[in-house]
Amino acid sequence: MSYRIFSQSKGIALVLSVLILANLMMITLIVADVILRIGKTSRAIGESESAYYAAESSVERAVYALEKDHDGSELGTEVYPAMGALSNPKITWRRYLKPIFTTPVVCIGNDNIYHIYTSVSDVTATGKGAEKSCVYTNDPGIITKSNPLRIKLRPNKSFELNFSIAAPIGLDFYPSSIDLNWDKSTPGKLVILDSSGQTVIDTSPSPSQYNTGTLTNSPNLRTRFINSGSTDATYTVGPHDNPPATSLPSTIEIVGKGYYNGQKERIIILDKRLWKIY
DSSP, X not given: OHHHHHHHHHHHHHHHHHHXXXXXXXXXXXXXXXXXXXXXXXXXXXXXXXXXXXXXXXXXXXXXXXXXXXXXXXXXXXXSBEEEEOSSTTEEEEEEEEEEOOOOEEEEOTTOOEEEESOGGGGSSTTTTTTSEEEEXXXXXXXXSSSOEEEEEOTTOEEEEEEOSBOOTTOOOSOSOEEEEESSOOSEEXXXXXXXXXXXXXXXXXXXXXXXXXXXXXXXXXXXXEXXXXXXXXXXXXXXXXXXXXXXXXXXXXXXXXXXXTEEXXXXXXXXXXXXXX
């Protein structure tokens, strides 16, 4: 009888040992799988970060070239982007500039904070654009001769359009010429600065239109409306509609794409407005 009890005890111990070993093997496999997954995830994150850094680096270099030298001629186009690599040849980037020929309704108060609105009616709405200077178009489409950029300036405010950046080669970026209009006698000035020097026009006598003449892809042009009156004044800026370039850009879009080993694409887009209100 005691022999049978002993045998049963040995059998139970053996079964328990097998179960314990099986559990240990299962735990080992689970831990190994988790470690492999963590390793793969960490590597994927590292590759993704490298691609993002490449995109960021390409955009920063473009901003430096635009701000320092006002030169975007070698920064690439959407069809023919500029390309490069970081110190690790597996980490590469592509970059290009793109003109944006539309604008939202943008208003700026005395606090110099930009406010984006959805409707032209917001320009004159109390609590929205009524107490601010605004830049907009009557229609939400492309800025053209029939749909010019409109600028509402508060008293003692000024608007500057900066076309001093050389555009990428082969890209129709700037219009062939620009019309600058004011629709009533407005105390103030229109200042034009280009390669030939500075021109100052008094906007007080009467409504008028000024044409910049023929522009190149590197126009080196700045124009500035100054409202010296005691009431709001509205001005328009638009292309003269001479082919091939019949639209006016309000913004430069800088697009940087980063890659790791030709994959893991990461994209950074930065907008640079071509105008300011002071």
